[in-house]
Amino acid sequence: MTQILTVPTRPFEGQAPGTSGLRKKVKVFQQPNYAENFIQSVFDVAEREPGAILVIGGDGRFHNRTVIQQAIRMAAANGYGRVLVGQGGILSTPAASHVIRKNKASGGLVLSASHNPGGPEEDFGIKYNIANGGPAPEAVTRAIHARTQEIDRWLTVEAEDVDLDTPGETRIGELIVAVIDPVADYADLMEELFDFAAIRKAVAGGLTMRFDAMNAVTGPYAVEILENRLGFAKGTVVNGTPLEDFGGHHPDPNLIHAKDLYDLMMSENSPDIGAASDGDGDRNLIIGRGRFITPSDSLAMLAANMGGAPAYKGRLAGIARSMPTSAAADRVAEALGVPCFETPTGWKFFGNLLDAGKVTICGEESAGTGSDHVREKDGLWAVLLWLNVLAARGISVDQLAREHWARFGRNYYARHDYEGIDKAAADVLMAGLTDGLPALPGKSFGRLTVRVADSFSYTDPVDGSVSENQGIRILFEDGSRIVFRLSGTGTQGATLRVYLERYESAGGLLDEETGAMLAEQIAAADEIAGIRRHTGRTAPDVIT
Ligand code: VG1
Numbered sequence: 001m002t003q004i005l006t007v008p009t010r011p012f013e014g015q016a017p018g019t020s021g022l023r024k025k026v027k028v029f030q031q032p033n034y035a036e037n038f039i040q041s042v043f044d045v046a047e048r049e050p051g052a053i054l055v056i057g058g059d060g061r062f063h064n065r066t067v068i069q070q071a072i073r074m075a076a077a078n079g080y081g082r083v084l085v086g087q088g089g090i091l092s093t094p095a096a097s098h099v100i101r102k103n104k105a106s107g108g109l110v111l112s113a114s115h116n117p118g119g120p121e122e123d124f125g126i127k128y129n130i131a132n133g134g135p136a137p138e139a140v141t142r143a144i145h146a147r148t149q150e151i152d153r154w155l156t157v158e159a160e161d162v163d164l165d166t167p168g169e170t171r172i173g174e175l176i177v178a179v180i181d182p183v184a185d186y187a188d189l190m191e192e193l194f195d196f197a198a199i200r201k202a203v204a205g206g207l208t209m210r211f212d213a214m215n216a217v218t219g220p221y222a223v224e225i226l227e228n229r230l231g232f233a234k235g236t237v238v239n240g241t242p243l244e245d246f247g248g249h250h251p252d253p254n255l256i257h258a259k260d261l262y263d264l265m266m267s268e269n270s271p272d273i274g275a276a277s278d279g280d281g282d283r284n285l286i287i288g289r290g291r292f293i294t295p296s297d298s299l300a301m302l303a304a305n306m307g308g309a310p311a312y313k314g315r316l317a318g319i320a321r322s323m324p325t326s327a328a329a330d331r332v333a334e335a336l337g338v339p340c341f342e343t344p345t346g347w348k349f350f351g352n353l354l355d356a357g358k359v360t361i362c363g364e365e366s367a368g369t370g371s372d373h374v375r376e377k378d379g380l381w382a383v384l385l386w387l388n389v390l391a392a393r394g395i396s397v398d399q400l401a402r403e404h405w406a407r408f409g410r411n412y413y414a415r416h417d418y419e420g421i422d423k424a425a426a427d428v429l430m431a432g433l434t435d436g437l438p439a440l441p442g443k444s445f446g447r448l449t450v451r452v453a454d455s456f457s458y459t460d461p462v463d464g465s466v467s468e469n470q471g472i473r474i475l476f477e478d479g480s481r482i483v484f485r486l487s488g489t490g491t492q493g494a495t496l497r498v499y500l501e502r503y504e505s506a507g508g509l510l511d512e513e514t515g516a517m518l519a520e521q522i523a524a525a526d527e528i529a530g531i532r533r534h535t536g537r538t539a540p541d542v543i544t
């Protein structure tokens with residue numbers, strides 16, 4: 001028996017998981033007991049049998065290996081029977097979800113701050129996923145937070161660091177630690193879901209692509225799947241080596257942080273399709289030659305066409321989208337006669353719907369799309385579904401988009417982010433908005449008249465749990481909409497997100513510039529929320 005050591009500790013303030021786990025500066029996580037308190041709190045509340053399996057992996061960012069070693073020792077002291085850890089400490093978020101499901105693990109620790117930058121001065125994060133492979137639901141994250149507020153000890157054992165770079169099994173007392181290939185199972189799953197033969201044929205016939213892994217976790221996955229298994233030319237995957245600081249960039253696949261890819265796709269010598277993923281591999285950016293696809297449109301277009309992929313043929317149970325995501329998917333659901341669900345922001349809200357078989361595809365405006373194959377959003381999965389659809393139909397991204405809008409109409413859509421604003425000012429802004437809601441219906445801003453103004457609240461149709469204050473919605477009589485909410489993933493000050501949307505019917509203006517189409521909503525947003533007045537900002541930092 002290895003001796004279990006009990007280390008006394010005291011609670012830290014602010015260990016509440018946000019939209020997607022606990023995210024803080026690396027410096028915060030480096031404080032003695034900080035990560036340990038949180039991990040012990042997870043182990044104290046997690047549902048598991050003695051000897052249970054725990055999956056551990058991360059996006060390879062700075063501090064990943066340190067926390068993994070500590071988590072393994074703590075798992076040994078906390079009665080786990082087996083830890084599965086990705087080689088090099090690597091597991092993309094969707095791959096971790098798959099490993100949990102495939103091995104019937106009791107849960108997993110995903111060490112990532114996703115799209116946030118990495119490095120000694122940047123961000124780190126810990127997320128707990130439950131046995132269905134998905135992010136812990138709110139009841140669990142609340143219990144974890146409550147535990148962090150009263151914790152007085154954490155358990156560990158004395159043991160050497162595990163060699164994370166060599167596949168195979170080692171033992172720490174009763175615990176077996178298996179270092180597993182992080183890519184193989186995931187790549188096999190993708191090959192089961194999609195028609196790789198059809199994609200290979202299209203590639204052989206000249207289909208070209210660029211995939212920007214942003215020096216984050218998807219590099220090894222993308223090289224194996226796109227270059228090795230599908231036959232795309234060597235060099236199709238760029239920035240394919242995971243780096244602890246992501247090369248100093250934000251691994252956030254949007255038009256600002258993946259600007260090189262965007263510029264290439266808008267140029268004369270662009271490949272047919274460009275794609276990128278984020279730090280932990282759960283987001284996707286899709287750009288066709290000369291045509292950017294908003295994530296909201298991507299969800300709708302994939303939902304309308306996914307029957308072309310073997311795993312989804314004739315089985316679209318329903319579609320779910322987060323509330324701020326555009327209603328483009330709703331029109332597809334309506335046309336196909338399947339239900340559409342509107343959930344709060346964050347993938348944890350899709351888990352019950354997927355488990356209950358109520359939906360097959362889910363998506364968020366923040367570049368997240370996924371299906372019931374795992375319980376996380378999945379960047380490469382979305383890219384492969386696009387490739388499968390293009391190969392099966394023999395059309396381009398631009399043609400598919402035009403065809404879609406000509407059938408369903410187009411939801412012009414943008415998100416304006418005001419980053420790093422003063423937290424107190426952001427709270428005053430949101431409180432002002434909330435207080436002003438009852439007076440808004442009937443009021444006009446330019447040509448827009450408010451029809452409904454409310455604070456979004458969600459009742460889970462499966463377990464009846466209620467989540468309140470999930471964003472302020474201003475719905476106008478012409479069908480356009482503004483949503484305001486504060487980010488739950490940032491680590492500095494506050495980030496205000498303003499989501500703007502306007503629908504044009506199939507006979508309307510389908511190929512206009514988004515900013516121009518949303519000018520009235522943009523002006524109304526400032527008038528209603530007093531963004532300038534409260535934050536001093538005259539323009540957003542990021543528009544996606
Ligand atoms: C953001 C996105 C949200 C996403 C979350 C986690 O949250 O808006 O849609 O689920 O990030 O994505 P927030 O609270 O900052 O708006 V990831 O790729 O960081 O795991």
Ligand code: CO
Nearest residue numbers: 114278280282
């Ligand atoms: Co992510």
